[in-house]
Amino acid sequence: MKSLIVLSLFVTFAWAGLMPAMRGRLPFVPRMPLKELEGRITNGELAKPGQFPYQVGLSLVFGDSGAWCGGTLISDRWVLTAAHCTDGADGVTVYLGAIDIKNDKEEGQQRVYVSKENIVVHAEWDFETLNNDISVIKLPVSVVFNDRIQPASLPKKNGQYASYEGEYVWASGWGRDSDAATGVTQFLRYIQVPVVKKSTCNNFFFGMITDKQICISGKDGKSTCNGDSGGPLVYKEGETNYVIGATSFGIALGCEKGWPGVFTRVTAYLDWIEEVSGVVNQ
Template identity: 75%
Template sequence: WVVTAAHCADGADGVTVYLGATDIKNDNEKGQQRIYTSKANIVVHANWDASTLSNDISLIKLPVAVEFNDLIQPATLPKMDGKYSTYEGDMVWASGWGRDSDAATSVSQFLRYIEVPVLKQSTCKTYYLGTVTDKMICIKSVDKKSTCNGDRGGPL
């Protein structure tokens, strides 16, 4: 299974999942796996709301087993004990093939990443004026660098 954003998967006829890739145009990149799956294997959260971005999460069931290697490893998810960290103040990694500037006209060929801090919920709620819930995480730009268009649905 792959976790992504509902706004990336909602309405898709199918998706290609890139695993272990850093060069999106190189089909022969060592360690990379590309797996296509149809919309039958895309599960969008039943309460996904595009107007409020609530429950912006989706699961993609891969039709074949993933071959783990040095570049591809499963994510560690929180335990099911009901105690979840807010991650406020933690440094996290965001990555994607999104645009590398506001002026860019296309997404990046190469995977880009940045380490950014997680903001306090109160700061985020003030900045976004009531659209942020306790189920959301906000990150802060660092040195005028952040995620950009095309990075949506990527890992944090």
């Protein structure tokens, strides 16, 4: 119980804004209106056009307010993201092929509105425990792929028990670049960091990390941050980009404190993704 109380004081989602109803006890950072665009993934590099063609931006609507998250294109009709991003949303504008999210005339950028009827949140998503933090979004029309818009591959089912421990992976998004920043960024950024052991991650998060989550090192202040939620964690093998995680949560004390970033482990949900979307990599 003591660990849970301590955890409730410090854990926060890597999300840009508050959910419409505060159903849980976990504290969030202050709401960051979409018009206040600043900051980025902490200590990351500026992405080049076409470098992360699977990266998706999500401008979510909750009544009269909005919030920003990331996502991963996994087929011509489906986007993978986090449940805490989409739960309760009235709709979402999906940004495809974007680097500069303030420039709607950017070369290759497309924006598609999706109604709430086409947002699927995992039925066992738990706001209190943060378990099953996964969601998919169905696009109204098929995306035409080009050099700036390409899907990431799901891991193969015969490799679903891979831990990826010690492997260097890529995280990207428009989240804050520092603990002092007050909003999400205008330009896409990325980091390359190693996956850490579950036991190492649990040393920070009081034993709450499960086999359905995957953690990256926060060493040197490199991390995902508020606004990156739902975005991709990718393992590159040759020319193939495998999405192995969706940004879930970090520590409310700050994104530059050296704590691991926590992601939903995609390999734990391959059957669920196939069931709701039909997307699978045999």
